[in-house]
Amino acid sequence: MxxxxxxxxxxxxxxxxxxxxxxxxxxxxxxxxLEELPTGYVNDLMLEALADQLTPHYxxxxxxxxxxxxxxxxxxxxxxxxxxxxxxxxxxxxxxxxxxxxxxxxxxxxxxxxxxxxxxxxxxxxxxxxxxxxxxxxxxxxxxxxxxxxxxxxxxxxxxxxxxxxxxxxxxxxxxxxxxxxxxxxxxxIRSATIAVNFDENLVPVAAGLVGVSEESWNDAPSVFDRIMSFGAKHEHTVMRPLHERFREDGQSPLSVVDKALFENxxxxxxxxxxxxxxxxxxxxxxxxxxxxxxxxxxxxxxxxxxxxxxxxxKGLTMSRPKILPADERRAVMKGLFDPIYFREANAWNLTHSDKRAVVTNDVVFDSDAGFYILTGANNGGKTTFVRAVGICQVMAQAGLYVPAAECELSVVDCIYTHFPKEEQKGIDASRFTMEVKEFKDISDRITNHSLLLMNESIQSTTPRECVDIAAQLIRIFCIMGVRGVFATHLNELAYKARELRGEPDVRTKPESFVVSVNPETGERLYKVVKGLPTESSFAASVFAKYGLDIPALEKKANKMFG
Known part of the structure; x- marks a missing residue:
């Protein structure tokens, strides 16, 4: 595009x-x-929606x-x-x-x-x-x-x-x-003009002409003719309308005809x-x-x-002027980061719903200690929102704008590469798997150590075992190349494999594990991103409860059926 x-x-x-x-x-x-490079980030980061927040006109x-x-x-x-x-x-x-x-x-x-x-x-x-x-x-x-x-x-x-x-x-x-x-x-x-009007035997105007002009307004008492015309004004459709029509030109009001005639005279x-x-x-x-x-x-x-x-x-959030660092520093610090797209959606939701949606801020640092994050955690925990926030922050900074973060300093990147599979393309699919491999080949051929890579639920179109192995190899290659990035995934095992890469001598960007935090007792999504390894629980019960699926009630129903 x-x-x-x-x-x-x-x-x-x-x-x-x-x-x-x-x-x-x-x-x-x-x-x-840049137009020769992949521009999928424009859609994946929803930059058109971001642009609409600036102005819907341009x-x-x-x-x-x-x-x-x-x-x-x-x-x-x-x-x-x-x-x-x-x-x-x-x-x-x-x-x-x-x-x-x-x-x-x-x-x-x-x-x-x-x-x-x-x-x-x-x-x-x-x-x-x-x-x-x-x-x-x-x-x-x-x-x-x-x-x-x-x-x-x-x-x-x-x-x-x-x-x-x-x-x-x-x-x-x-x-x-x-x-x-x-x-x-x-x-x-000119304050007044004297106009002579000729009538036929039926008092129908047949000709008119300018007699004179004056710098004084005309204020004489009404004449008999005035009174006749006054009566006609009260019965416009029966008296005045034919006269109006007689002097109307196509597309012009009677007044404009008189105006032009007077102007000409x-x-x-x-x-x-x-x-x-x-x-x-x-x-x-x-x-x-x-x-x-x-x-x-x-x-x-x-x-x-x-x-x-x-x-x-x-709404209690802070945007700031980012400190722009040279590309060679290859680092970024984003504190109090939030996603402007979700911020707008939450505001719209809160206008008409009692269950208010909060906008939670997060911190992330890309530096020599950690520059490529594997983000795991419960579904609907805010992984996609976080990845998008990182990308939008980088885009707005390089556009010369304030960024959606309370504090920010970052190096410019040469390009942002994204891989966000569409909903309808999820699941095991051989043709989709082939397409994903080709897409990553295209990215790997062009990406540099000054690039930012954002991945959201990538490598999921084959078996879970193969997905983990392939994704681990991709991350290893990108880290060896010195790429910074975030990979949001449901592949928990990938976080452990990424941690193992930190000790490899050829790795120029160290990978790290992020998780979206959840209340361990209730499974409530806290939308906070923190360093750490994923847990085994997917908090299925809280997801079911959110959508009205009562597991204990279903268990009772089953026991009753088989009595």
Whole structure:
């Protein structure tokens, strides 16, 4: 699956993702190379759902940024600094996006469609659109003046510099002056018009023409004709409707027809208005605001991240700015780690259910003492959620975002490889077994000592004995290669075999055993991951009880049947 977002190939006028054009080109080159590698992690880690938490409007672009897996420490820091500014200066984060959104909406809905006006309604719409742009620029200038001393990131400074440069730009100064003059001319010249109407013998209007205009409003007392028309207004369908229909053009209201006719008859005045609109539009286009469109999704990227952080904090969880380590350090520390996907699901569940779901945090360290974990434990104990949390933490860190952990430092990885068999593919199946072997060959051909490997219930399509032997050999090879990873499995014996590998001289990543903890008396899932070896019990009774299967009652029933 390719996630090369070619729309990013053209640099925006202000780039909030890359500090320089060289960094952008390098990222595009890296992204193209990554597309040649397996991208199963995008689906397995549910990155589309993660992107939706940032913004539902640019999901594809968000996934593309995740799939970039930036290993450029300067790019990551550039983004982290921007996000930190938006977190620490609420006045900027709450106002900046709103102003730019208003400007872009005004540009798309009004200024982009603007043409030479042929009626007063269009003329007023044009001037109103220019005034809206001016108001936004004034608001942006005010935000700049009040907050620029607090801004630390190079990216936000560049964004403000762009707007401040335009604010003092000769084109904007001229645009503002001409728009003000245009509005003044429109509001100060004509207040009323005298129109002559010719009728036939049945008092049906047959012709009309402009007689004169005035700067004064017309306030004479109602005439007989006014009273007739007033009566007609009360009986619109019987008197006024035929008249309306007579003067209606296709797709236009009667008012627009009169508006255009009046505009045309006043050409000795309106020609100046049209010329003024054209002049103002020329100045607007000279500013080059259209190049700001790329900033829209970039701001959504950051504002979505701010919202994620605030939502987590509201539920007692902490997201943090990770310390990014060079790839060669090959280590990671994640404390207070949680899965954002499960976090959202739990929140949705808790809104409508009395049995609340808690989000449990965990700690994990990948270093020289333990870098590849075999995760075992009871079913429905949180193994998949933990594996996904590790992967998402790595993805978000390399995207330049805060991570779902209270504390975090990690080395960048060159790629994340995942192996998550689908539900319908589980069980003993010769063809599925062959496919699994081929998938692992593809991974082993490409994976390096700077990669992260996440496996979830892999190697399960043959007999249990063969599954353990094959999985043990795979782990041995990956540990010799120096790969970091987590393997969530129901193969308890594998944890013991992995422990035996720790003493082998060729192993560059030491394996370790993790278990998801369970209350030993009740079998209640605690969702805490701890170092240790698995127990023999699968806590079947607690699983049966959860789904309403009463084993003691069934035993009594059986005894009664055979009396």
């Amino acid at each position: 390719a996630f090369h977002d070619t729309t990013n190939s053209r640099p925006p006028v202000v780039d909030l993702l890359y500090p320089t054009e060289d960094h952008r080109r390098a990222a595009l080159k890296r992204k193209a190379a 999901q594809y672009k968000m996934v593309s940024l995740f799939a970039e897996m930036s290993d450029d420490l300067e790019v990551i820091k550039y983004r982290q600094d921007i996000l930190e500014d938006l977190i620490n200066i609420p006045a900027v984060s709450t106002t900046l996006r709103k102003i730019i959104n208003l400007m872009l909406t005004n540009d798309k809905s009004n200024l982009y469609k603007l043409s030479v006006p042929d009626c007063f309604t269009q003329l007023d719409a044009a001037v109103t659109a220019f005034e809206a742009y001016i108001k936004c620029m004034d608001m942006m200038h005010e935000v700049y003046v009040k907050n620029i001393d607090k801004v630390k990131s190079a990216g936000i400074k560049k964004l403000f510099d762009f707007f401040e440069g335009n604010y003092s730009n000769k084109h904007y100064v001229k645009l503002k002056k001409e728009a003000e003059q245009l509005r003044e001319a429109m509001t100060g010249k 006043l050409d000795f005045i309106t020609k100046k208005y049209v010329k003024a609109v054209e002049d103002v539009l020329d100045e607007y286009q000279a500013i080059g605001f259209k190049d700001m469109y790329a900033v829209e999704y970039q701001l959504d990227f950051y504002m979505g991240a701010v919202n994620m952080i605030e939502n987590a904090e509201a």
